[in-house]
Amino acid sequence: MTSLPVEMDVIEIAGAGGPEALTPARRPVPAPGHGQILIRVAWAGVNRPDVLQRMGAYAPPPGASDLPGLECSGHVAAVGPGVTRWRAGDAVCALLPGGGYAEYVLTAADHALAVPAGLSLREAACLPETCFTVWSNLVMRGGLQAGERFLIHGGSSGIGTTAIQIARALGARVWATAGSAGKCAAIESLGATAINYRTDDFVAALRAEGGADLILDMVCGDYIARNLKALADDGRLVLIGSLSGSRAEINFAQVMTRRLTITGSTLRPQSDLAKARIADQLRQHVWPMVELGKLRPVMDEGFALADAAAAHARMEGGAHIGKIVLRVGGE
Numbered sequence: 001m002t003s004l005p006v007e008m009d010v011i012e013i014a015g016a017g018g019p020e021a022l023t024p025a026r027r028p029v030p031a032p033g034h035g036q037i038l039i040r041v042a043w044a045g046v047n048r049p050d051v052l053q054r055m056g057a058y059a060p061p062p063g064a065s066d067l068p069g070l071e072c073s074g075h076v077a078a079v080g081p082g083v084t085r086w087r088a089g090d091a092v093c094a095l096l097p098g099g100g101y102a103e104y105v106l107t108a109a110d111h112a113l114a115v116p117a118g119l120s121l122r123e124a125a126c127l128p129e130t131c132f133t134v135w136s137n138l139v140m141r142g143g144l145q146a147g148e149r150f151l152i153h154g155g156s157s158g159i160g161t162t163a164i165q166i167a168r169a170l171g172a173r174v175w176a177t178a179g180s181a182g183k184c185a186a187i188e189s190l191g192a193t194a195i196n197y198r199t200d201d202f203v204a205a206l207r208a209e210g211g212a213d214l215i216l217d218m219v220c221g222d223y224i225a226r227n228l229k230a231l232a233d234d235g236r237l238v239l240i241g242s243l244s245g246s247r248a249e250i251n252f253a254q255v256m257t258r259r260l261t262i263t264g265s266t267l268r269p270q271s272d273l274a275k276a277r278i279a280d281q282l283r284q285h286v287w288p289m290v291e292l293g294k295l296r297p298v299m300d301e302g303f304a305l306a307d308a309a310a311a312h313a314r315m316e317g318g319a320h321i322g323k324i325v326l327r328v329g330g331e
């Protein structure tokens with residue numbers, strides 16, 4: 001095994017602020033503790049929660065790295081005591097508690113998965129955060145079944161493009177909202193019916209089909225009351241984000257008379273064990289979808305690690321479709 005450097009390049013958050021708060025710096029290379037692996041990062045995925053963390057609105061949980069970055073691909077550089085799943089040199093992609101915007105990062109060995117056959121490291125870096133989030137909310141929490149009507153908001157996002165493909169692979173009928181013709185075309189190419197929310201009403205569109213059995217929502221705010229109207233009786237609303245704010249006034253009589261379920265989750269604060277359980281389900285159910293070609297990350301632009309600020313500016317500009325990535329050690 002090649003020896004590890006003492007220091008590494010990272011991107012720090014210099015203080016809550018705009019993309020310019022992302023600052024190149026040097027940090028010590030961390031050593032893996034019990035049950036952990038150290039990954040030499042090839043590519044790091046960029047996610048909306050990274051933007052929220054940079055703005056000071058999504059603090060890392062206790063014990064997590066203060067560096068941004070919730071997912072990566074790369075090679076195992078070292079394993080900690082008690083790790084039997086991986087050996088140095090294995091190609092992996094992994095969910096991270098933070099710290100992905102760096103040359104090396106630590107994570108729990110059970111939160112890493114093998115790079116699926118047929119996928120590049122660049123693509124594999126984009127799987128963990130979206131697949132953990134989508135599977136745990138769509139299936140483990142939302143209980144999506146074949147033949148059900150499923151609506152996802154933000155259909156062209158990293159989360160949205162993943163949710164559409166997984167729901168289609170499960171045999172659901174899928175509708176997805178987006179704010180431009182180009183984004184709607186991308187959604188249609190994934191096999192979903194697109195609704196341009198600037199010109200069309202998603203409530204009317206879903207009611208005309210009998211209502212949605214499940215809605216995955218990242219908008220919240222004034223979408224909550226409209227989501228309840230768009231649900232079929234016994235429908236489920238799963239909240240994973242609040243891009244329009246996290247407060248809403250709703251009529252709970254509807255929840256009772258139409259037997260609706262409102263739930264939601266955030267991934268990052270969950271226990272290591274809960275994340276390992278989701279990883280097990282991904283190995284069993286989602287990685288086969290990737291290997292059969294039913295799920296492939298939709299790739300937007302790649303940026304060098306040192307240009308992380310430009311990557312955040314692209315995400316906040318809102319023109320992207322699918323996943324933005326940072327090139328760290330990858331080709």
Ligand SMILES: NC(=O)c1ccc[n+]([C@@H]2O[C@H](COP(=O)([O-])OP(=O)(O)OC[C@H]3O[C@@H](n4cnc5c(N)ncnc54)[C@H](OP(=O)(O)O)[C@@H]3O)[C@@H](O)[C@H]2O)c1
Pocket residue numbers: 046047048049129133153154155156157158159160177178179180183218219239240241242243244265266267268315318322
């Ligand atoms: N709960 C969890 O554990 C978890 C984990 C990861 C991500 N998330 C959440 O999932 C969402 C998607 O994440 P992502 O990384 O895939 O981000 P992203 O690619 O930036 O997606 C955000 C999408 O939301 C749409 N949107 C709708 N209303 C918006 C508004 N008011 N402001 C900005 N965008 C708006 C945008 O599309 P249009 O242009 O079509 O509006 C955009 O495609 C985020 O809210 C994120 O915080 C939650």
